Each structure stands twice: as structure tokens, then as C-alpha cells.
Amino acid sequence: MYSSILSERPRIISKLLCTFILARNMGGGPRTFPGGVSKWKWKRMHEKRARDKERRLLEQEKQIYQARIRSHIRAQLTGKPDPRNTSHGPLTPEDHIKALANRFMKEGAEDLWNRNDGPLKSPPPFSKELPVTDRSSRRSGSIGSPVDLRKLIPEHGNLVSNNGIANLTNTNCNYVHTRNYSVQSRRKFGRNDSSSAEDVSNSGLKGNFVRSTIRNLVSNPRNMSNTNVDDCRNNKKVMPKRRRKIWRNESSSSENESDWDAEGEPGNYSWGRRLNFAGEEVSGNDEDLRIGRDVRKIGSKSSLGKYDIKSKRRMLPTLYDEEKDLSEQVELIRDQLSKRKLAQNEEQKTEGETILSQRRFDECGISPLTVKALSSAGYIHMTRVQEASLPLCLEGKDTLVKAKTGAGKSAAYLLPAIETVLKGAGSITNRRVPPIFVLILCPTRELASQIAAETKVLLKYHNGIGVQTLVGGIRFKVDQNRLQSDPSQIIVATPGRLLDHIEIKSGISARLMGLQMLVLDEVDHLLDLGFRKDVEKIVDCLPRQRQSLLFSATIPKEVRRISQLVLKREHAYIDTVGIGCVETPTEVKQSYLIAPHESHFQIVHHLLKEHILQAPDYKVIVFCVTGMVTSFMYQLLREMKMNVREMHSRKPQLYRTRISDEFRESKQLILVSSDVSARGMNYPDVTLIIQVGIPYDRELYIHRLGRTGREGKEGEGILLIAPWEEYFLDEIKDVSLERFPLPDIDPQIKLKIEDSIAKIDSDIKEGAYHAWLGYYNSIREIGRDKTTLAELAAKFSKSIGLQTPPALFRKTALKMGLKDIPGIKIRR
Numbered sequence: 001m002y003s004s005i006l007s008e009r010p011r012i013i014s015k016l017l018c019t020f021i022l023a024r025n026m027g028g029g030p031r032t033f034p035g036g037v038s039k040w041k042w043k044r045m046h047e048k049r050a051r052d053k054e055r056r057l058l059e060q061e062k063q064i065y066q067a068r069i070r071s072h073i074r075a076q077l078t079g080k081p082d083p084r085n086t087s088h089g090p091l092t093p094e095d096h097i098k099a100l101a102n103r104f105m106k107e108g109a110e111d112l113w114n115r116n117d118g119p120l121k122s123p124p125p126f127s128k129e130l131p132v133t134d135r136s137s138r139r140s141g142s143i144g145s146p147v148d149l150r151k152l153i154p155e156h157g158n159l160v161s162n163n164g165i166a167n168l169t170n171t172n173c174n175y176v177h178t179r180n181y182s183v184q185s186r187r188k189f190g191r192n193d194s195s196s197a198e199d200v201s202n203s204g205l206k207g208n209f210v211r212s213t214i215r216n217l218v219s220n221p222r223n224m225s226n227t228n229v230d231d232c233r234n235n236k237k238v239m240p241k242r243r244r245k246i247w248r249n250e251s252s253s254s255e256n257e258s259d260w261d262a263e264g265e266p267g268n269y270s271w272g273r274r275l276n277f278a279g280e281e282v283s284g285n286d287e288d289l290r291i292g293r294d295v296r297k298i299g300s301k302s303s304l305g306k307y308d309i310k311s312k313r314r315m316l317p318t319l320y321d322e323e324k325d326l327s328e329q330v331e332l333i334r335d336q337l338s339k340r341k342l343a344q345n346e347e348q349k350t351e352g353e354t355i356l357s358q359r360r361f362d363e364c365g366i367s368p369l370t371v372k373a374l375s376s377a378g379y380i381h382m383t384r385v386q387e388a389s390l391p392l393c394l395e396g397k398d399t400l401v402k403a404k405t406g407a408g409k410s411a412a413y414l415l416p417a418i419e420t421v422l423k424g425a426g427s428i429t430n431r432r433v434p435p436i437f438v439l440i441l442c443p444t445r446e447l448a449s450q451i452a453a454e455t456k457v458l459l460k461y462h463n464g465i466g467v468q469t470l471v472g473g474i475r476f477k478v479d480q481n482r483l484q485s486d487p488s489q490i491i492v493a494t495p496g497r498l499l500d501h502i503e504i505k506s507g508i509s510a511r512l513m514g515l516q517m518l519v520l521d522e523v524d525h526l527l528d529l530g531f532r533k534d535v536e537k538i539v540d541c542l543p544r545q546r547q548s549l550l551f552s553a554t555i556p557k558e559v560r561r562i563s564q565l566v567l568k569r570e571h572a573y574i575d576t577v578g579i580g581c582v583e584t585p586t587e588v589k590q591s592y593l594i595a596p597h598e599s600h601f602q603i604v605h606h607l608l609k610e611h612i613l614q615a616p617d618y619k620v621i622v623f624c625v626t627g628m629v630t631s632f633m634y635q636l637l638r639e640m641k642m643n644v645r646e647m648h649s650r651k652p653q654l655y656r657t658r659i660s661d662e663f664r665e666s667k668q669l670i671l672v673s674s675d676v677s678a679r680g681m682n683y684p685d686v687t688l689i690i691q692v693g694i695p696y697d698r699e700l701y702i703h704r705l706g707r708t709g710r711e712g713k714e715g716e717g718i719l720l721i722a723p724w725e726e727y728f729l730d731e732i733k734d735v736s737l738e739r740f741p742l743p744d745i746d747p748q749i750k751l752k753i754e755d756s757i758a759k760i761d762s763d764i765k766e767g768a769y770h771a772w773l774g775y776y777n778s779i780r781e782i783g784r785d786k787t788t789l790a791e792l793a794a795k796f797s798k799s800i801g802l803q804t805p806p807a808l809f810r811k812t813a814l815k816m817g818l819k820d821i822p823g824i825k826i827r828r
């Protein structure tokens with residue numbers, strides 16, 4: 001049985017095979033096709049071609065739609081020819097679309113072109129948000145129907161007619177699809193609008209999403225729009241909003257896009273949206289999600305760094321609010337501060353007028369006898385500088401004080417000085433030499449006398465306490481006798497004379513060993529080159545355990561530094577002027593006049609005459625640059641019948657003291673002075689200061705001017721300079737000066753002055769005028785011929801009868817860029 005089956009086996013197998021093969025339905029077509037390809041291969045090839053064609057048509061559709069949009073935009077700009085295309089006029093929208101159709105579809109485009117598909121007459125439903133479209137400016141004459149794609153795609157008439165119309169009417173999806181697609185193709189191929197769809201599909205559209213969409217379209221064309229919309233919706237589901245923002249960051253190509261994006265329509269998540277940062281297509285399946293994650297990663301804050309434009313938006317609202325609150329508060333505080341400052345300024349102004357504070361002397365803990373003396377002198381309330389400095393000075397602290405001229409600085413150091421003496425006198429036990437408890441140094445004799453006089457007023461009720469001056473111009477022997485007969489605890493001295501006493505060992509050094517307080521009035525001047533060495537020597541002779549008080553209206557930076565020579569490291573600095581404020585008195589009107597130096601005498605005379613007319617109780621100081629010029633000016637004004645006095649270093653001390661006292665007490669008087677009266681001198685109620693010629697420096701200008709407007713009173717200051725002295729105005733540019741026009745001088749007065757000058761020059765002060773002119777001319781010559789400086793200096797010194805030229809001469813020369821004058825000692 002088995003053997004028969006085995007023998008029959010080949011036959012059975014062949015029969016079965018035959019049955020199986022013959023039973024198959026092979027279809028009616030040929031088994032092979034041209035080129036020897038099988039039926040299946042043939043079929044696949046055709047399917048592929050159909051897909052490609054479909055894809056191409058879709059691309060054309062998109063590009064034509066884009067062209068319509070562009071054309072629409074151009075339609076609005078009609079009449080504005082493209083500046084780049086100067087040889088041709090602008091195309092009409094129809095021509096433009098036609099040309100594009102020709103370009104995209106090559107053959108037969110003319111026939112395919114539907115004239116009714118001209119520029120968009122009305123936007124598609126989804127283009128409501130199209131911002132570039134100015135509806136009012138839309139051109140008429142075009143037909144409003146959408147592009148008839150049936151004519152463009154005859155082979156798939158049905159398919160595309162459904163889809164084309166659906167695409168246009170149905171949705172943002174397709175529109176966005178198209179736009180994004182174009183973005184993508186621009187990314188990939190640059191701005192090559194004519195790139196074929198094939199190129200695009202070959203190079204860029206490789207994502208599953210694209211493939212599945214096209215496959216879907218081919219297999220079931222009717223579903224195209226739905227498929228896309230569905231896909232879009234699906235995409236929306238899978239794509240979180242944040243990803244959309246990242247996309248927006250990257251795509252900056254169109255304002256439309258951002259608007260549409262903001263709407264959040266489904267179409268926003270179409271093909272174009274699926275680009276990664278490299279511009280590659282990203283599909284919507286799992287792989288896409290992974291890529292999407294990558295996209296997120298690439299676009300993360302850390303990767304974008306400073307280019308992350310969202311970083312600002314990410315600020316927590318609370319933080320932002322806090323910051324806003326804070327800035328509002330800061331503004332409020334600033335506002336309040338400026339108001340307070342204004343109020344303070346007002347207050348200061350009012351206080352400045354009276355210079356007095358609210359604090360009384362009996363509140364500050366000084367001796368009742370001193371308070372009594374103050375009261376009888378009419379001092380009840382402290383001035384501002386006294387209020388600020390007294391507590392520290394009375395504590396025994398080293399202090400550097402800056403306060404405006406006429407602010408009451410003298411009393412501010414005299415009161416602690418008296419207290420020091422009182423304390424020191426109480427602690428004396430059987431000393432053989434009566435100690436000097438307080439030493440006050442000042443630069444001029446007149447100032448020393450003035451300080452001593454003021455001290456005496458304050459010591460009125462203090463028996464046994466005395467003050468004595470040691471100044472030049474008095475016979476040395478007289479000084480010595482007084483020191484022996486009346487050993488005072490307070491000495492007011494000029495540095496030169498005190499040093500003389502120390503050097504000849506008159507016994508003063510021993511007395512100075514008990515010194516407890518050193519005061520430097522006009523400290524900036526005392527520590528200036530002219531005095532510094534003398535001051536240093538004096539300080540070296542003084543005990544280290546002492547209190548030092550330094551006062552001035554002007555304290556330049558270098559003086560602050562040098563003041564360490566005298567002050568302890570831990571000293572106090574009081575500045576009642578204020579940082580950035582000018583030291584000149586607020587109530588003084590300042591002006592300047594530039595005139596040739598030959599006319600200065602006439603101008604001074606004219607100014608004085610005018611002032612006398614305006615202020616019957618006039619009291620004027622005229623400052624001149626040298627003693628010689630001062631003397632000459634005095635002579636001239638006296639010749640012109642003016643009530644005038646002179647004050648300069650060429651006059652004997654007794655005369656100077658007498659004149660100083662007289663001027664202090666008088667009214668209707670003119671004092672012509674050199675700089676001996678410039679600092680510290682307290683001549684009450686001076687109405688006008690005239691400075692003829694530039695002062696040595698800015699500080700001297702302030703001190704000269706400070707002889708008026710004291711105690712907050714009103715005053716006036718005029719600076720009269722020659723044209724070459726104009727450079728000085730730069731040095732005082734922070735001070736507000738008004739320029740005066742040149743006055744018209746009466747020719748008769750002019751003649752009279754010229755006669756007087758001639759008379760003085762020949763009869764009274766031989767050569768003085770010429771010396772004065774020589775001074776100016778010499779300085780002018782320095783500017784012209786720098787090599788002759790030494791000669792000029794010598795000539796000038798000789799011409800004015802001096803051994804050495806004045807400091808101003810040297811300073812001016814230096815300012816003009818000259819080297820120092822060799823071998824000539826400078827005189828101050």
C-alpha cells in the first residue's frame with residue numbers, strides 16, 4: 001500500500017501543482033509589459049508617476065496661490081514702480097499671474113490660465129486676518145472667484161477640483177500649508193520660487209507625514225482636504241503650544257504668520273510647522289515627536305542664551321510687579337528728597353541772609369562769663385558754622401573747618417580757645433614759666449590785630465586771661481618787653497615774627513611747651529608755598545599733644561592733604577559751604593569788565609562815581625595787584641577829589657593799623673589796598689569791591705570778594721581785567737559773573753585823569769605810572785618772546801623799584817607756559 005503511494009507521489013505532486021497554478025485568476029491583461037517588466041512592476045511604476053504628478057500639481061497650486069497673494073499685494077502698490085526695475089513698468093496683477101503660470105507649467109499655460117482667476121478680489125474666508133491687505137484699496141475689475149484648479153489639472157479633474165476648491169474654501173490649513181511650505185522651500189533652496197515640486201519632494205519632503213498624506217491623496221483623492229485638516233488637528237493634539245512658540249521664534253519670514261499663529265487655528269500645525277531648527281521636515285508620528293523633543297531641546301533657553309527673545313516674557317508677573325513697585329517707590333523717594341533739598345535750600349537762603357542758627361550760646365556749655373561777654377557784644381545765637389564746629393572743638397577734637405567769608409569763623413575757634421585757657425589755667429601747678437595755652441597763626445598783621453581785638457571782647461569778663469599779638473613791623477624789643485611784662489595765655493601771631501622769636505630763643509619756645517591748642521586761620525594761605533616752611537618750623541617746636549583747629553573759606557584739595565602736617569589722623573572735617581557749592585557769598589552781585597589796561601584808571605574812577613551816586617553810604621575797597629600800583633591808584637583818586645585811603649605793605653605798620661581801624665569805623669570811604677586786606681579782614685558794611693587786574697588765584701578772588709556781603713548782607717563785586725588776563729575767567733567759571741559793557745567815559749573826565757596821571761608820574765610818584773604800564777607790557781611781551789623772560793623779569797623788577805618780581809608776575813609767566821625764572825627769588 002505504502003509502496004504504491006510512494007510510486008504515485010511525483011504524479012500526485014505535479015497534479016496538485018497544476019491544479020493550484022491553473023486555478024489562480026491571472027486577470028485578462030498581458031503577463032509582460034513593454035521593456036519586459038512584469039505587470040506588478042508596471043503597475044507600481046504608474047502609481048509612482050501618478051503620485052509624482054499629483055505632488056507636482058499640488059506644488060503648482062500652492063505657488064499659484066502664493067502668486068495670487070503677491071499679486072494682490074502688488075495691486076495695492078500699483079502706480080509705485082519697483083525702483084530696482086527701472087527699465088520696465090510694474091506688471092498688472094493679471095499679467096503677473098499669467099507669467100507665473102507660464103513659468104510653472106511651461107507648456108500650454110496660456111490655455112490653462114483662467115482670466116477669471118485674476119488677483120484676489122475678496123480674500124478667502126481664512127484671510128480675514130491678513131494684515132497686509134488693505135481692503136479699502138482693493139482694485140475693482142477682478143473676479144472674486146477662487147482659482148479654478150480644475151483647469152490646471154485636467155488629468156485629475158475630479159480629484160483636484162474637489163481638493164483645490166476645498167483647499168481654498170476650506171481652510172487655513174491649506175493656506176498655512178502653502179505658506180509654510182514656501183518657507184520651507186526657501187530654507188532649503190533659497191528664494192527660488194521656480195523650484196519644482198519634484199525637487200522639493202526629493203530633497204525636503206521626506207517625512208512620514210508628507211508621504212502618508214500624498215499616499216492618502218492618491219488612493220482616495222476626495223479625502224484630501226479632510227485628511228489634511230484631520231492631520232492638522234491631530235498635530236495640534238500632539239504638539240504642545242510651547243513648540244509652536246519655538247517655531248515662531250524661528251520663523252520670522254512673515255507678519256501674516258505671526259498673526260495667524262496667534263489665532264491658534266488648526267492649520268497652524270501643518271507641514272511648515274514641522275520644521276526643526278535645521279530646516280528639516282518633521283512629521284507627526286512618534287518619530288516626529290522625538291524630533292519635536294529635539295526641537296525643544298535645541299530651542300531651549302540655555303541653548304538660545306541671550307538670543308532667547310522669550311526670556312523677558314518669561315519673567316514672573318509677581319517679580320515684574322515687585323520691580324515696578326520698587327521703581328515707583330524709588331521715584332517717590334527721589335521726589336521727596338528733591339523737595340526736601342529745595343526746602344533746605346530755601347531755608348539755607350533765609351539762614352544765609354542772617355547767617356544765624358537757632359542755637360544759643362548758653363546752650364553749648366561754654367563758660368557763663370564768655371556767654372555774658374557774647375551777649376554784651378550782641379551775639380546771642382550761634383552762626384551755622386559755630387553751631388556745627390563748636391561741639392567738636394569743645395570736645396577737644398582736631399577739626400578742619402570750611403565756611404563762607406563773613407560766616408563767623410573767628411568766634412568759632414576763639415570760644416574753644418578761651419575754654420582751653422580756662423581749663424589749662426585751672427590745672428597749673430607752680431610752673432616757673434607761664435605757658436602759652438593757645439597759639440593763633442594768621443597771614444597778615446591786620447588780621448592778627450583784628451583777631452586779638454575780637455578775643456579781648458570775648459574775654460571781657462575773664463580776668464587774668466590775656467591775648468597778645470606778635471606781628472612784623474613792630475620793633476622786636478617792644479615785643480619782648482610785652483611778653484615779659486604781660487605773659488598772655490593766648491598769642492596771635494604772623495608766622496614770620498613768631499619764628500623770629502623762636503629762633504632768637506627769646507624764651508617763647510619754653511612757654512610754647514605748655515601749648516594746648518594751635519589755630520591756623522586762613523589755613524590754605526598758611527600752608528601755601530609762601531608760608532608753609534615757616535609754619536612747619538613752628539609746628540615742629542610745639543608739643544604733639546595738642547588740639548589743632550584749621551579754618552578757611554577756601555580749602556583746596558591739596559591743602560586738605562597738607563593739613564595732615566598739623567592735624568591728627570582722626571580729625572573732623574566740617575564743610576558748611578557744601579560740596580559743589582561756590583564759596584562766594586550768595587547775596588553778592590558779581591560782574592567783570594574787560595578793557596585795555598591803559599583805560600583801567602578811568603574806568604575805576606567812573607565805576608566809583610557811579611557807585612557813590614547809587615549808594616550814599618558807600619564803603620568801597622579797590623584791590624590792586626602790587627603795592628606800587630595801589631599807591632598810584634590812591635594818588636590818582638585823591639587827585640580826583642575822592643575820599644580815599646591806601647593800604648599796602650610799603651606803608652608803616654602804625655599807619656596801616658590806623659587806616660584799618662578808621663576804615664572799619666567809617667562810611668563814605670574808599671580804601672585802595674593791596675592783598676594785605678584781602679583775607680579775613682572784617683570791615684563791616686562794605687558796599688563794593690573792585691578788583692583791578694587778576695588776583696593771584698581763584699581763592700584770592702573769593703577772599704577779596706568776601707570783604708563785602710558779610711553776615712549775609714548784600715554787596716557787589718566788579719573784576720576789571722585787561723584782554724590778555726581773560727584766561728582767568730576760566731579759573732572761576734563755577735562762579736556766576738555777569739559781563740559789564742564798557743562804560744562811556746566823559747571826555748572831559750578822561751582828559752582830567754590823563755592830566756592827573758602825568759602830574760603824579762612827574763611830581764609825586766616818579767615813574768610809577770610807567771612802572772605800572774611796564775608791568776603790563778612786560779607780561780604782554782612774555783607772550784611774544786619767551787626767551788627774554790629772565791631779562792624781562794629783571795627789567796620789570798628794576799622798573800618798579802623791587803629786588804624781585806611779584807609772585808603774580810611769575811605765576812602769569814608760568815601760566816603762559818614759560819619755565820620758571822632762574823635765579824630770581826619770588827616775592828609775595
Ligand SMILES: Nc1ncnc2c1ncn2[C@@H]1O[C@H](COP(=O)(O)OP(=O)(O)OP(=O)(O)O)[C@@H](O)[C@H]1O
Binds near residue numbers: 383
Ligand atoms: N554769633 C554771632 N552773632 C552775631 N554776629 C556774629 C556772630 N559770630 C560772628 N559774628 C559777626 O560776623 C562777622 C564776621 O565774622 P568773622 O570775621 O569771624 O567771619 P569769618 O568767617 O572769619 O570771615 P573771613 O572768612 O572773611 O575771615 C563779624 O562782624 C562778627 O562780629
